Amino acid sequence: MQILLSSIINHNRKYTELGEVATYIPELSKANKNHLGIYVVTLDGEEYGEGDFDVKFTMQSISKVVTLMLALLDNGPEKVFEKIDMEPTADTFNSISSLETRNPQKPLNPMINSGAIAATSLIYGESCDKKIERILKFTRKITGNKEIGINYDVFRSEKETGHRNRALAYYMRSTGVLTGDVEDILDAYFMQCSIEVTCKDIARIAAMLANNGILPWSGERIIPAQYARIVKTIMVTCGMYDESGEFAVKVGIPGKSGVGGGIMAAVPNRMGIGVFGPALNKKGNSVAGLKVLEELSRELDLSIF
Amino acid sequence: MQILLSSIINHNRKYTELGEVATYIPELSKANKNHLGIYVVTLDGEEYGEGDFDVKFTMQSISKVVTLMLALLDNGPEKVFEKIDMEPTADTFNSISSLETRNPQKPLNPMINSGAIAATSLIYGESCDKKIERILKFTRKITGNKEIGINYDVFRSEKETGHRNRALAYYMRSTGVLTGDVEDILDAYFMQCSIEVTCKDIARIAAMLANNGILPWSGERIIPAQYARIVKTIMVTCGMYDESGEFAVKVGIPGKSGVGGGIMAAVPNRMGIGVFGPALNKKGNSVAGLKVLEELSRELDLSIF
Amino acid sequence: MQILLSSIINHNRKYTELGEVATYIPELSKANKNHLGIYVVTLDGEEYGEGDFDVKFTMQSISKVVTLMLALLDNGPEKVFEKIDMEPTADTFNSISSLETRNPQKPLNPMINSGAIAATSLIYGESCDKKIERILKFTRKITGNKEIGINYDVFRSEKETGHRNRALAYYMRSTGVLTGDVEDILDAYFMQCSIEVTCKDIARIAAMLANNGILPWSGERIIPAQYARIVKTIMVTCGMYDESGEFAVKVGIPGKSGVGGGIMAAVPNRMGIGVFGPALNKKGNSVAGLKVLEELSRELDLSIF
Amino acid sequence: MQILLSSIINHNRKYTELGEVATYIPELSKANKNHLGIYVVTLDGEEYGEGDFDVKFTMQSISKVVTLMLALLDNGPEKVFEKIDMEPTADTFNSISSLETRNPQKPLNPMINSGAIAATSLIYGESCDKKIERILKFTRKITGNKEIGINYDVFRSEKETGHRNRALAYYMRSTGVLTGDVEDILDAYFMQCSIEVTCKDIARIAAMLANNGILPWSGERIIPAQYARIVKTIMVTCGMYDESGEFAVKVGIPGKSGVGGGIMAAVPNRMGIGVFGPALNKKGNSVAGLKVLEELSRELDLSIF
Structure with a gap:
């Protein structure tokens, strides 16, 4: 997994050039557009980070x-x-x-x-x-x-x-x-x-959703399984702004993006993923982040469809 | 003129039953829906009032x-x-x-x-x-x-x-x-x-517009003739909310209504008219006020078209 | 009048350069974008033509x-x-x-x-x-x-x-x-x-409307005065596509344009005007035609407002 | 399964009263609004029918x-x-x-x-x-x-x-x-x-999609797995008209409805389902059909989320 993540971050970093950091909130325009990181929390307790996974960013829509x-x-x-x-x-x-x-x-x-x-x-x-x-x-x-x-x-x-x-x-x-x-x-x-997080934080939230509302590392229930399902469903149909349909087809994982550059993705029963790349496309989603998730989904067959 | 106005007010008062006073601004709902008045200021200095012409109301969109x-x-x-x-x-x-x-x-x-x-x-x-x-x-x-x-x-x-x-x-x-x-x-x-006026006040504003920017009673210029024309033109095309087209066809006078029940109408080179009737139709215009102006326009051939 | 029209056509012809002929109907793209003409029919029987007033064009929206x-x-x-x-x-x-x-x-x-x-x-x-x-x-x-x-x-x-x-x-x-x-x-x-006319033809239609439904040259009634009024009113509020409001302010005459380059304008109780200039602005109105009417209205004080 | 389906059809039939058959296509108004049927094709080769599963209807949007x-x-x-x-x-x-x-x-x-x-x-x-x-x-x-x-x-x-x-x-x-x-x-x-089918026919199409493009009964590949995934994804995000979001939350299965009263639902790697009930709700979906799928999904935990 570590090798896979490393490879994916490396050859998708070039896509950060294709986007722009958000500027309509002036403070966000200070982000480094070349940042790209990922963090994965599997439901059996493994955690993996690659790239700029420990850089802080604000959650925004996440x-x-x-x-x-x-x-x-x-x-x-x-x-x-x-x-x-x-x-x-x-x-x-x-x-x-x-x-x-x-x-x-x-x-x-x-x-x-x-x-x-x-x-x-x-x-x-x-x-x-x-x-x-x-x-x-x-x-x-x-x-x-x-x-x-x-x-x-x-x-x-x-x-x-x-x-x-x-x-x-x-x-x-x-x-x-x-x-x-x-x-x-x-x-x-x-x-x-404006809550500030890293890829690791959002990967953990996603892992809890992927685990039907229970924290995988402690077994503590945070929300009922039914609520976790509702949330993941709405992430699929509405999570990526007006690019949700395309994300569902290309990645197929319940996801939510923010204009701070983060994307949180919850693979049911498998893992939580946090991605960060502040260079955004026209629809407000992380350009390189989308590419990273697309490749990871393909490599590990993560689509729920 | 006085007899005409009296007759028009009398036989159009029944239309006040067909409308409702505005309620979305709670204070306006206290108006008496049966009120109906008119005031006319001609450019040669005559003034005529009939009905509830001296009842105060707020200008609203006027x-x-x-x-x-x-x-x-x-x-x-x-x-x-x-x-x-x-x-x-x-x-x-x-x-x-x-x-x-x-x-x-x-x-x-x-x-x-x-x-x-x-x-x-x-x-x-x-x-x-x-x-x-x-x-x-x-x-x-x-x-x-x-x-x-x-x-x-x-x-x-x-x-x-x-x-x-x-x-x-x-x-x-x-x-x-x-x-x-x-x-x-x-x-x-x-x-x-929320400026409070009577029919007389708005008839006087209209008379100034009808007189190309000059107060008819004093000869004082208030606005350049070109501005008076711009204002009257926009009153024709846009003055009666989304009923402007119909008002132009049926009445044919530059007018502006308000949800307080007033309608101000400026007949170029002839007269200023103020009408008040707080019972409104669905589009926000005085029901009986529209009828009054329609009849007055027909009787005196006031349409500019 | 002839001298005025000649002067107006001459110094507004340059504006034909600012527009483009309609191309979405392929046949219209064959028009000569430098054409500009005007024809005026007064209600006392005078007629004046200047520029390309005898070039044929299709009525389109007129x-x-x-x-x-x-x-x-x-x-x-x-x-x-x-x-x-x-x-x-x-x-x-x-x-x-x-x-x-x-x-x-x-x-x-x-x-x-x-x-x-x-x-x-x-x-x-x-x-x-x-x-x-x-x-x-x-x-x-x-x-x-x-x-x-x-x-x-x-x-x-x-x-x-x-x-x-x-x-x-x-x-x-x-x-x-x-x-x-x-x-x-x-x-x-x-x-x-696709009815083909010249400036003269549309000036005559306009003259009839200006004359409240009666042909000025023969006295023959074509439509009731009430219908002529309705038509002129709707020309003011709706005649120049989504530029009607601006045309009312700048020209102030009941008018109707067509993407063939024509504009028909009826000055109540005064004259009918036909203008032709196939170079159009973005809203589909004759660029130079608008300028011609604006100047003519200002010179002869034709605005109804 | 047969018992479950029988029970579900029986106690959801009452909901057919809440809808109306489509009337905007006159021929569809001849349907019997009390019809309700289901057919299930599992990927291991079992098939089950209940209620009016053999009544013919037209596919419409399916x-x-x-x-x-x-x-x-x-x-x-x-x-x-x-x-x-x-x-x-x-x-x-x-x-x-x-x-x-x-x-x-x-x-x-x-x-x-x-x-x-x-x-x-x-x-x-x-x-x-x-x-x-x-x-x-x-x-x-x-x-x-x-x-x-x-x-x-x-x-x-x-x-x-x-x-x-x-x-x-x-x-x-x-x-x-x-x-x-x-x-x-x-x-x-x-x-x-206007292609005429029964619940059985659409259940079989759904089973092929659920089986990633391969007919479960013969092993024949009809479409590439990638296309099957695209189709199922779009069924989730867009398949139930402007009720797709709610269907995803309540049922959670890739589905497609038609105003003929049919709903086709493909449960990835498990089964294809065909439902028929021509009484429609305001959004054009089978009222009782939705209830049947909601209950079946809950009973067998079919949601993909």
Whole structure:
């Protein structure tokens, strides 16, 4: 495995040249676009890292998976999906039109920004601070990494420039999908996007999902198997922005990407994978990260289809 | 004229039963749906009032005309129409989709909410207070009514519930149409919507427009003739929400309606008209007010076409 | 007048360089992009031509005005506007989305392709041949030009490549806006677009509209004054594709353009104008033709606003 | 298994009352809404039928899977996906707006009508007759049922009323997605929708897909394993119209439904399933069929997630 990973990282690193680091959140533009790393956690307890697997990056949209899990734990699936639909969409992740044109005016799924903001609002905690404390605690528990925290420079950068997300949130406030203090909900949303992790951390979250909700290294159940299944299913249909369909065909693993350059992939009953490569394609996914996962899936026959 | 107006008000009052007062701004729901009034100011100095012409109501979207005039005075047409297009639309007045789907992402015209918020941001004054002071002063000057002020109950109601407008504003902030403090711009927008007037006041604004920018009673020029023409033209193509086309065919006068129940209509070179009837149709226009204007236009052959 | 027209044509001819002739109908691409002409028919019987006023071109969308008049004569306004709305739109002339997203699914107005196809279907005549015979007879009667006929090369070119219009028509067939044989209706639509005229012909149609439905030279009534008003109103709100709002502001005359390069403009109670310049801007309107009308309107104060 | 299927059919039959048979294709409205049947073909050679498993129905959208397989065999994935995207959508199966608003103007995936019409056009054969002959031969070979043919009453009904599909096809003709004779392509599309099958037939097609492209009963390879994987993946993300996301969460099996009431489901490496129940929900899927698959998936743990 180590040799395979090494080979895959090496000959896919050239693809980092084809993408660009995210710039719409100014702080993200400081990333090194040539970084590329991978970390694998198998369900029988082996762990492998290659390349820049220990470089820190912010979760960005990968946090949508954590939020969905916590929202499910706090509210149960029925209440969550009463507010948020579970249908994939070919629209971009920050699209606002579908909130206006569809009836009823629910966000389409919890992996696009509108749906994730709605999911954040469902997490217990009467304020941003309480919510984010619970999200961090939950993330640290899954990853076993007590150091995990928020990158406040990124958070401030997101908050200052996050007007499109603000538009989504106020729109949902106007239709009743959100209630309460919009800016407080947005703060929690921006903070969770700014949680700083490495490939290892997200590989461990993925391993827990791959293991049906149980931490493979300790046997501790984090979420019910049914919730793990829901989350993995939605990762397949909606996890890679408007490239989800193509990712399903080419890679075939439940995955979730973030514009920080991370991709988290959970291979049911086999392994959790964390990939990092901040050079993004036009759809917001890590260019080289996609190539790495495509090759790994082919080599180890990881597609669930 | 007085007899004609009296007859028109009398036999159109029944139509007030067909509409409903606006409820999405809670304070507006307190209006009396059976009110109906008209005020006419001719360019040769005659004035006529009938029905509930002296009942106060808030301008709501009628203020968009005042804002556009002041934005033009402050910036000139070139700068205004660099930010805001001048194309009519069949979308509703608070539509957000077109901000996303059109390229470039300009609001379509200054008579829909997005365009009016953008126009408000262009009015000189470094804060809401300064802008609104200038808007009030300008409105008092045109109407000759020094009592004109803001209904703060309506303002607070709009501000509390105006999340859809907030979504429009933050969306425009994200695309660069708006700059600066969005909440401050919105306060100015909500305040101008809450300016309280009577039929007489808006008939006087209309008379000035009908008189090519000059107050008929004093000869004072308020805006250049070219700006008066621009404003009247945009009132024809965009003034009655997504019912503008039908209003042009049936009435044929530059008009602007508001969900407070007012309609302001400027008959070029002839007269200014103010109508008030808070029972609205589905498109947000005064049901009986439309009937009154249709009959008046037919009786006096007021259509410009 | 002759001197003014000569001067206007001369110093606006340079703008023909800024546009391109239509190419999506292959036959239209053969036009000479440097052509520019104007013809004016005043209501007191004077006629003036300048530039390439006697070059033949096909009416294209200008025929939508003729079709609307005949549909009104055959059916009355109520029936026509039961099938076709009268609201302006910022969408392009061949847009299909609004047929799907609006409720009820009526074409937005008779000046866009979908609405004009629907209007064509309303013209009496059990087949394309009968309809087109009546349209031609009507056009010859208004213009006093018995030579007016169809350019069959253009017709065949439109029919062969008109798949977008076919999509609009079949969509309307699926929602019940159209009934009967779609290809037969489309043949009538393509043929009317291919009627060949000069500036003089369209200036005469415009003069009749400017004269409230009566031919100024003979006193013969062609359409009721009410229908002439409806047609002129819709020309203002919807006549210049998604540039109608800007044309109203800059020129202020009821007008209708065609991708053959013609623009027909009816100045109420004053004159009819025909302009021809096949170099088009991005929105499908004659680049130099717009400039000519803008200058003429300014010089003679022709705006109705 | 037989007992399980019997129990599932029995206590889900009540749900047939909650739906309605399709009526927009008049011939389909003749179906018996209380029918409900299932057929299972396991990869180790067992077959089980329950309820109305031997009632004939037309494939409708289930044929999109057959067409996609044949288009892949004829052209290879690269050429197919150059014409047709592979992204799921929350729009309805016959939506036309996305063809206009997306760039490039490709149909979103081969499981919605526009994409399936495009896939049909890619099948080798210079005419409808040739294409349909090959589709029938291919279907008979997979199912081992030489009796499979077209229900010409349904075909004629679809052809007569299929104006929405005609609009989609002509739109794609106008953008170059389709080339050649649109009516001929549509005939092939309508005919394939009208292929008559039973639960047994579609269970066998599904079993071949579940078996990675090989007929389990004979060992004959029908399509490469890679193509079988592509097809199953697209069935998961796009197979159940705009209910695909929910079906993935609740059932978790690659599936494809048709408005004839059939659902075909391929459980990788385990079994092929055919379900029939013509009472449809609002999204066009068999109401009771969904319930049957949900229960079967839960009982046998069939979800791939």
